[in-house]
Amino acid sequence: MKRSTRMMLMSSGSNRRYNDGRSYENYDVDDKFRDRRGREHYDNGRYAPRSEMMEPEDRGYRRYSDGRFAPRNDGGTWVESNYWDELVDELSVDELISLTQDSRYLRPVETIGFPQGNAADGPDGVPNGNAYANFNLSCSSWNTEVLAKRGDFIAEDCMFQNVQFLWGPGFNVHRTPYSGRNFEYVSEDSCLAYKLGAANIAAMQAKGLNVGIKHFFANDQETHRSGLDTFATEQTLREICMRMFEGAFVEGHTLSTMLGTNNIGITSASQHKGSLLDVLRGEWGFKGLVITDACGGSEGNVKTVETIAFGANVFCFSDAKARSRKIKNAIIVEDDGALLNTLKERVKETLYAYANSNMMNCLTSDYEIVTVTPWWKTTVLGIDAGIALLTIASFLSFLLSWKKLRKKERNA
DSSP, X not given: OOSOTTSEEEOSSSOEEETTSOEETTOOTTOOEEOTTSEEEOTTSOEEEOGGGSOGGGGTEEEOTTSOEEEGGGTTOSSSSXXXXXXXXXXOHHHHHHTTEESSEEOOBGGGTBOOEEEEEOBTBOTTSOOOOOHHHHHTTOOHHHHHHHHHHHHHHHHHTTOOXXXXXXXXXXXXXXXXXXXXXXXXXXXXXXXXXXXXXXXXXXXXXXXXXXXXXXXXXSTTOTTOEEOOOHHHIIIIITHHHHHHHHTSOOOEEEXXXXXXXXXXXXXOHIIIIIIIIIISOOOSEEEEEEEESOOTTSOHHHHHHTTOOEEEEEOHHHHHHHHHIIIIISOOHHHHHHHHHHHHHHHHHHHTSGGGTTOOTTOOOOOOOOHHHHHHHHHXXXXXXXXXXXXHHHHHHHHHHHHHHHHO
């Protein structure tokens, strides 16, 4: 017998019987049935979620006045008022676009008082912080309290170093022993990873650290991973590849995630509507920040406009000028109003994630962001400018001397 209760068992005659003991007469291959988790099951064993089968409250989400859902513990601040829309409407197109580019930090935006948002790569803690047993080894304890304490310590390290967004830990499954990132990931058991990962993430998120779990999702190998096609049934993806991520979002309430550079089927993970918009932002109620993996300036597997359109917020280590130019050209030159509205939604989600981070610690309602250039930086810039002018003057002097010498030689 298959271990999954979602698979159908066939009995003789016209009755079809399932391994929960129920039987259905005159069952047609196009018919469906619902399991206890509110999902439809088809004759081929696949299933699909049906939001109308269960009330949002039964799935751990709260319904807001506009009909959207959010995790219970998000404080109810997402769409209770028009505050976020009014805030984003104050930004120019250039300012909106600037908040899509991250090279370990997001630039401050004085218009709305957004401080600089700092990020760090940290599958096993923030760089230059305390050293911890790696995530894989820690999860071998099977102890949620140990994982929670580990997350608590890492969050303290990040606050000390003024880091609001940590790129890690890794949440992909050990599908093969040859994966070059298995040391970052939890286990080959998706249910174990679900519980241990959720405990670790919840502790970090509780101290205002946005935990960018990675690489969402099905990033099963490191060699040639960019553009690699990953094929699987929906049931396999949900029960194995996405299960631990579900725990981090639904139970751990993380407000960030980093994408993989692989393809889901033949569609890039950064442009996959089913996983990003339908499941992550729809079914799981995620309201936060989605960042690509390092992608440079080439369109390649991370296409600029499409990535924004299908649910990602920020490009990691990209060619900021090239990608910003593509977005601005689509909005201004091609007059793409739909993209502008989508960009505002993406920026709203980014601001929401940072507003619920340790970046807001000790800030009051009357603070203001002031750009200050330290004296040493001014001095260095002055010295650089002086050296540049001296170099130019020396070159011009050499050029004039060379011309005079050539003229004398011709006259002689």
